[in-house]
Amino acid sequence: MSKTVTGGSRERVPLSRERVLRAAVAVADAGGIGSLTIRSLAGELGVKPMSVYHYVANKEEILDGIVDLVFGEIELPSADGDWRSEMRRRAASARRVLRRHPWALGLLESRTAPGPATLRHHDAVVGVLRRAGFSVEMTAHAYALIDSYVYGFALQEAALPFHGSDGAAGVTRPIMQKFSADEYPHLVEMATEHILRPGYDFGDEFEFGLGVILDSLARWIRGR
C-alpha cells in the first residue's frame, strides 16, 4: 500500500514534480504566463509533452504549483528580532520576488488552493505579529493591511508600462500625447512635474507607504 520512497540513487536525474514546476517557472519568467504551454514546458525540460503528465494531473495543478513555489521564494520573517524590521524585510523580499515573477500576481486571483509554502509563509508572519503583542484580532487586521499593500503595490508595478528608473519618459510621453491637457489636466501635471523628471522611479514609493503602515501599527500596539 505504501509506495517505496527510496530516492537514493540520483545518477540520471529523472523528471520529477520539482523539476517540472521549476521549469514551468523558468518558462513563465522568460516569456510570460501566456508562453507557458505543455509543449513549451516539455521543450524546456528536453522531453516530449506527454511526459510531464506523469508528475502533474493537468495544467491547473502546474499553475497551483508554481504559485506555491513563488511563495516559497519569499524570505520568512524571523520569530526573534524586532517585528518592524522583520516585517519590512519580508515585505521587501515579497516585492522583489513578485517583480521577478510578475505573472504570479495574475494567477493569485484564480488560485484558491494554498500550497504548503504559502501556508508556512502565512504562519510565520502571523507568528511574528502575535509575538510582537498584537491580539489575534489585531493580527488579522494588521496582516490584511500589510499584505494588501504589498500585493497591490506589486500589481501596480507590474502594470506599469515601464520598469526601473529610466523608462518612464519613453512610455508615458506617447500616452500623454494622445490626449489633450484639457482632458486629463491633473495627470498631465503629475507627469510633467514629477514622473517625467529624470530619476523618478515608481518603486521608490514602496518605502513610503510601508513606513506609514508600520508606523500606524506600532502606534496602535503601544497605545493599547
Place this chain on the structure above:
Amino acid sequence: MSKTVTGGSRERVPLSRERVLRAAVAVADAGGIGSLTIRSLAGELGVKPMSVYHYVANKEEILDGIVDLVFGEIELPSADGDWRSEMRRRAASARRVLRRHPWALGLLESRTAPGPATLRHHDAVVGVLRRAGFSVEMTAHAYALIDSYVYGFALQEAALPFHGSDGAAGVTRPIMQKFSADEYPHLVEMATEHILRPGYDFGDEFEFGLGVILDSLARWIRGR
C-alpha cells in the same frame, strides 16, 4: 425565396464595439475569464465567431477593453467635498466593482495600455488629492499607497476560497485538517479563535486598513 426581416417587428440591433465588450464582461462574470472565448462571446451575442472581429482587432484588444470598462464602473470622486469621504467612497466603490469582476484583477498584471476610462479615473483621484492640499510629490505617495491597498485587498478577497460571512468554516476547516497543528500553529490559532467564529467576514477588514491609511495621510497634510 429570401425572408425579409426588415419590415418585421424585431429590430436588429447591429453589433458594435460597445456591445461586444459588454457581452465579454458578461461572459467573464458568469464563468470566469477562462470561459471567455471568441466562440462563447459570439454565442452570447447570438452571432457567429468571426463577426466580432469587425469590432476588435484580436482577443488582446478585448481584454484591454473590458479592463477599461471595469474601471469605468468605479465611481469617480467628486472634486468638491471632503477629500477623505470622497476617497473613502471611491475606494468602497472600487472594491465593490472588483468583487463583481474579480477576473479584472488577474488581467491588470498583463495590461499595460490604460484606456480612457482608466485615465479619467486616475485624473479625478489625483485632482481630489491635489485640491486637498497635497503637493504633487505627496499626491504620488498617497495615491500609490491608497491604490495599492485597494487593489491588494481586492486581490486577497478574490483569492479567498470562500465569499461573504458564512463560508469560512466550510472551506477553512478542510484545509486546516490536512495539516497538523504543530506545522502551522499560528494559523490554527488564528483560524479557531477568529476566522472560524460565526460572523467573521474578511471583507470587514477593509474599513480598518483604509481608515489607518487615510488617518495617516490626514495627519501628514495637517502637519505640513
Place this chain on the structure above:
DNA sequence: GGAAGGTATCGTACAAAGTATGAAATGGCC
C-alpha cells in the same frame, strides 16, 4: 543471468480555441 512487473517516457490523435481569407448578406442611397 533472465524473466516479471512496475514506472517513466513517448507517439498518435482529437477537441477546443484564435484567427486569416474571402464570400455572402444587408442596408443606404440614387
Place this chain on the structure above:
DNA sequence: GGCCATTTCATACTTTGTACGATACCTTCC
C-alpha cells in the same frame, strides 16, 4: 430596381490541452 459600403459568416489552418495506449527502462525475484 441598381450600386456600393458595411456587416456578417463559412471554411480552414494553427496552437493547445490531454486521452489512450504503446514502448523503453529499471528493480526485483528466481
